Amino acid sequence: MSEYESDSLAVQLNKQVELLSALNTVLEKELQLISSRNAEALMQLLDEKKSLLESIQALDTAIENKMVGSGVLPPEEENLVNKAKQLLDDCKYRTQVNQKAVEQGQLRLSHLRNLMMEVRAKESLTYDKKGKPKGGKLGSGVSA
Template sequence: MAEQGHNLTKAIAKQVEQLSALSLILEKELQLISSRDAESLMNLLDEKTQLLEAIQKQDISVERMIHAPTDITPEDEALLAKSKSLLEDCKYRTQVNQKAVEQGQLRLTHLRNLMMEVRAKESLTYDKKGKPKGGTLGSGVSA
């Protein structure tokens, strides 16, 4: 019974360690989203995916141990509380990163629209009566 309790403590401690690592990855992810470093971001996403899979496996392992007939020690309770706190922090950081990506997409869409407007204005010509008329851009592309 004591061995099983010790294993539970080790399992929860590992879970805390993994969630701490995830929190750091999410922080780095936000920096890469902001800097628009796509290659580094893709590498980080691969690392994040592997860590999430490990966290899921560890969570299943911890859950099985808790449901086994064992006493949860005060140390285990403290580790579980820390684990839950880290999980909430990771959820929050994920939401922040999602908003950053959405804002980045909105900025890119806005920039693309502005560029289209500028191109359209540059291609604007006037007919014989002085009325604005869209010209052509390059090889037969009209605005």
């Protein structure tokens, strides 16, 4: 039995709104850490994010069990459901933004790696007796 199952539906929905708000804040911090390339802090934040997601999932299950066969919700609970859905949409959007930021960072790293390889290749360029460019050796048996 989940720690949330004994609570009323309104209490569960309020907790879910709180958890989703916290996740939204964590996703904001995650983007800042991705942008600043602070890997250590990002790893710690990811642990916090994982814990939050597990709590959200457990509470979702408890809410689903409470709502089965409950029929029409009172206005207060309906408002909480709508607020939770809006927060969930915000979290999904922030997750997409963070994913794009990570992808852009990986593209920049790949581009930088390619530039460095080109510079190394140019540095190893030599010329033969006729003045034509010829790749020099890069270590044991590797030529440009």
